[in-house]
Ligand SMILES: Nc1ncnc2c1ncn2[C@@H]1O[C@H](COP(=O)(O)OP(=O)(O)O)[C@@H](O)[C@H]1O
């Protein structure tokens with residue numbers, strides 16, 4: 001039965017579930033980051049049209065079902081859609097008056113008190129007041145009370161150790177974001193901090209509300225106050241604890257100044273701009289590339305484009321050699337500057353680009369991507385022949401003998417051999433089509449492996465995408481990685497870049513040849529660093545590459561992920577990066593990333609800048625989806 005309109009504010013729902021009421025009563029949805037609030041917004045939406053009895057009834061049933069509303073409240077809610085007041089200005093109540101003095105707070109948790117709020121006047125539109133206006137006015141009073149209290153939450157921070165801090169802030173005009181920067185100002189030297197987590201929180205305050213519009217406060221009720229609560233890291237400042245220090249979003253210039261003060265004396269790679277500090281460039285520490293780097297993001301997130309930005313900057317700003325395994329021919333124009341590139345940068349790049357050498361299957365002369373069987377390690381050759389050292393022990397042994405004889409025999413020699421195992425090997429070569437691999441270079445001198453070790457070749461792009469078969473690609477990748485490992489004692493620093501690395505070192509290799517390449521990658525990941533062999537592997541999902549490669553990465557460049565399973569996996573693999581920042585990857589747009597590790601000692605959110613060179617394989621444009629001039633509506 002309907003509750004009595006005479007005493008609607010005393011309805012049992014208000015008393016029984018008062019702490020749960022705000023989501024139900026609120027006609028707007030609160031979100032920290034603009035994302036849908038899911039279930040909560042659904043409930044709110046039902047209550048958006050209080051004139052709609054059916055909608056309200058549905059809302060009430062939802063609320064009741066979820067335990068958020070009692071019988072009395074539901075009946076009232078369904079029947080009293082028009083009990084709405086209009087407020088041009090808020091009443092002078094209920095504000096919990098003066099701002100607390102720092103260090104003199106009372107009560108647990110953040111204080112929902114502070115900024116004096118300009119007195120405002122509550123005015124009713126009498127035409128919209130029905131018999132239940134008494135309750136309606138109380139509901140409006142309740143809302144107004146909450147609005148004022150929520151707007152009064154002071155931005156205050158506390159730190160117990162001077163290294164990390166907790167803070168609270170009003171949701172009205174919220175300026176903070178996880179990953180963004182904050183200034184903690186106690187009146188002395190301001191400290192710069194980084195917001196690491198940001199959550200919506202809630203506490204209840206007891207207030208006394210008037211029963212009638214303009215009446216004296218007489219009904220005590222709990223008002224839930226929602227506010228932002230976060231944690232952060234202090235980037236700079238004395239390591240002394242502090243309490244109730246005012247906190248505000250940092251200006252771009254403040255972040256920039258800190259970056260300049262804290263920079264190490266290495267070359268800086270300008271990768272783009274910080275997403276949460278206006279106008280501040282993101283400068284990666286080039287010295288950090290002496291660790292392995294993992295670049296991850298779903299297809300289309302901008303990995304290859306951004307990888308290009310990183311490589312261009314490494315070429316311009318450092319002397320580090322690059323060997324790039326390029327499965328999709330994306331970097332074949334790494335030596336070619338775009339017409340629209342900034343002229344100063346373009347000039348500098350052109351200097352560096354002289355050392356870019358691209359090896360493709362269809363290139364003429366010296367730049368043809370080619371290998372000699374004799375250069376390939378026995379294990380990789382056996383893998384190409386699909387020889388198992390146990391199951392095919394005789395053939396395997398024959399192959400080992402032949403390779404040990406210094407001059408590997410031709411297919412003709414194998415086929416015409418007196419030795420039955422050699423003839424079997426010949427058959428294998430023919431049946432598997434290995435003799436027809438375009439990568440072989442009979443009669444030619446030199447191979448891509450020479451370039452890999454040529455110290456004058458500043459950047460060697462190995463265009464695996466130009467090879468016609470997956471087997472040739474795996475063979476070449478394995479040969480390059482195996483050779484780099486074999487000559488590790490030369491201790492010459494080189495960054496080995498593997499785009500779409502799940503093809504070269506997958507978690508679950510589909511065949512022996514890939515397994516062989518993966519084994520080389522794993523060995524380099526585990527022990528290559530001290531020999532100057534650094535990896536930069538890019539892939540779509542962290543689970544897709546060999547765990548032993550992933551676990552050795554000290555740098556993370558994380559682009560958009562669209563699966564929570566992927567963020568969870570990344571969080572587990574990169575426990576030095578705050579999980580809350582990795583969580584942000586599901587909200588990234590194309591070209592946005594989180595960068596962390598030695599290349600960015602403080603995790604940073606960035607938007608990658610523009611490439612200097614032309615892309616080899618931009619996406620096929622979606623012109624097929626252009627709107628027609630005439631369209632069915
Ligand atoms: N920062 C960026 N600025 C401009 N275009 C970009 C940017 N990042 C990616 N793109 C474009 O988006 C498309 C997909 O990017 P790509 O790097 O190939 O993604 P992924 O390697 O993650 O699949 C490409 O056409 C590329 O040109």
Ligand SMILES: [Mg+2]
Nearest residue numbers: 303304305499
């Ligand atoms: Mg790509």
